[in-house]
Amino acid sequence: MSATKGLEGIVATTSSISSIVDGVLTYRGIDIDDLAENATFEEVIYLLWFGKLPTQTELEKLQSDLNAYSKVPDAVIAQLKAFPKGVNSMAALRTAVSALALYDDEANDLSQESNVRKAIKLQAQIPGIIAAFARIREGKEPVASPGYSSVAANFLYQLTGNEPDKVAIEALDKALVLHADHELNASTFAARVTVATLTDIYSGITSAIGTLKGPLHGGANEAVMAMLEEIGTVENVVPYINDKLERKDKIMGFGHRVYKNGDPRAKHLQKMSYELGKLTGNLKWYEMSIKADELVTSLKGLKPNVDFYSASVYTTLEIPRDLFTPIFAISRTSGWAAHILEQYENNRLIRPRAEYTGPVNQKYIPISER
Numbered sequence: 001m002s003a004t005k006g007l008e009g010i011v012a013t014t015s016s017i018s019s020i021v022d023g024v025l026t027y028r029g030i031d032i033d034d035l036a037e038n039a040t041f042e043e044v045i046y047l048l049w050f051g052k053l054p055t056q057t058e059l060e061k062l063q064s065d066l067n068a069y070s071k072v073p074d075a076v077i078a079q080l081k082a083f084p085k086g087v088n089s090m091a092a093l094r095t096a097v098s099a100l101a102l103y104d105d106e107a108n109d110l111s112q113e114s115n116v117r118k119a120i121k122l123q124a125q126i127p128g129i130i131a132a133f134a135r136i137r138e139g140k141e142p143v144a145s146p147g148y149s150s151v152a153a154n155f156l157y158q159l160t161g162n163e164p165d166k167v168a169i170e171a172l173d174k175a176l177v178l179h180a181d182h183e184l185n186a187s188t189f190a191a192r193v194t195v196a197t198l199t200d201i202y203s204g205i206t207s208a209i210g211t212l213k214g215p216l217h218g219g220a221n222e223a224v225m226a227m228l229e230e231i232g233t234v235e236n237v238v239p240y241i242n243d244k245l246e247r248k249d250k251i252m253g254f255g256h257r258v259y260k261n262g263d264p265r266a267k268h269l270q271k272m273s274y275e276l277g278k279l280t281g282n283l284k285w286y287e288m289s290i291k292a293d294e295l296v297t298s299l300k301g302l303k304p305n306v307d308f309y310s311a312s313v314y315t316t317l318e319i320p321r322d323l324f325t326p327i328f329a330i331s332r333t334s335g336w337a338a339h340i341l342e343q344y345e346n347n348r349l350i351r352p353r354a355e356y357t358g359p360v361n362q363k364y365i366p367i368s369e370r
């Protein structure tokens, strides 16, 4: 028995949800480039959960179900209000999502019908939790979902309390499409391992949120922005990156376990970063990102991943930095739920082995002799 560090290259399950073959990402066989240009996030949710693009009627039903289940329980809002000041946004989301199970009578019902309904509830309530968290810490009251037909529009409204503009809705919607699913990434794997014990979907999504939080995974988008802010100017990009690489530090937002020749989603986010920067008259973050991209690519052969340009996109949309990873969670909830449903459908406990490297033939020594 010999172990592969980080399970690199190990095929751990079959799945018909998304695939990465020769650097091409597809959801249910549809190229991400096609979806990024043409699909809305709600269409993608339907596609991931039900295996096909929705008809107009099916789409409207999903939108209306999402709106019907969007109210975050008052008890969970009360918990958000009781959290200590300054807590980590992903820790708050993880805790609040775990708490949702306590207020759902069907939390432990593992029937397919109930699990689909709970997937809708989670997809509908997670944006409301994040927006409420952001408002409460500013001393504002949470805002109910306005019931638009778009998750992006509802979230922006709940965050700001104002009707969002079309450009912001379209940009966020496209970002949600691009982040929705990604085969057996760490958080999705965590969700599958969790529900494979036949625990409930809330436990699966809570595991996934805790896993996405780390800076080697979803937490990298926030870390990218922290880095850009620390760099401060376009002129400082080269000395800053050179110094980091000399010290063998990682540059956040670069590299990927699966893509070695570039992440197909990055070009869409790069374009959005440029267009939004141009529109708002602030291309600084875009220009710094491009400079860092050119340098890291030429010096290390590492390409930007999905987290790199999303940082400047969200900043240009005036979204606070510590909401970037929670927004990733809004999107990836669709993928996590699809994988959880797929896991339940054809379940077997996930329990690999470890190659033991510890001492052998040891004897118990009484505490008085140690």
Ligand SMILES: CC(=O)SCCNC(=O)CCNC(=O)[C@H](O)C(C)(C)COP(=O)(O)OP(=O)(O)OC[C@H]1O[C@@H](n2cnc3c(N)ncnc32)[C@H](O)[C@@H]1OP(=O)(O)O
Pocket (backbone or CB within 6 Å): 006, 215, 216, 217, 218, 220, 249, 250, 251, 252, 253, 254, 255, 256, 257, 258, 300, 302, 305, 306, 307
């Ligand atoms: C949504 C997502 O989760 S996308 C990924 C988000 N995470 C990040 O952006 C964090 C920065 N990137 C990384 O840490 C890594 O590239 C990961 C975690 C994404 C992939 O990790 P792995 O597949 O395990 O690659 P690994 O860490 O072994 O890297 C291979 C080599 O490239 C180097 N490398 C990889 N990424 C980077 C980076 N961002 N900056 C500098 N060097 C890097 C490693 O130091 C290593 O070098 P070595 O062989 O000289 O030791």
Ligand SMILES: O=C([O-])CC(=O)C(=O)O
Pocket (backbone or CB within 6 Å): 179, 181, 182, 184, 185, 186, 217, 257, 258, 305, 306
């Ligand atoms: O797949 C991975 O390893 C990381 C991930 O979630 C993504 O790139 O979207």
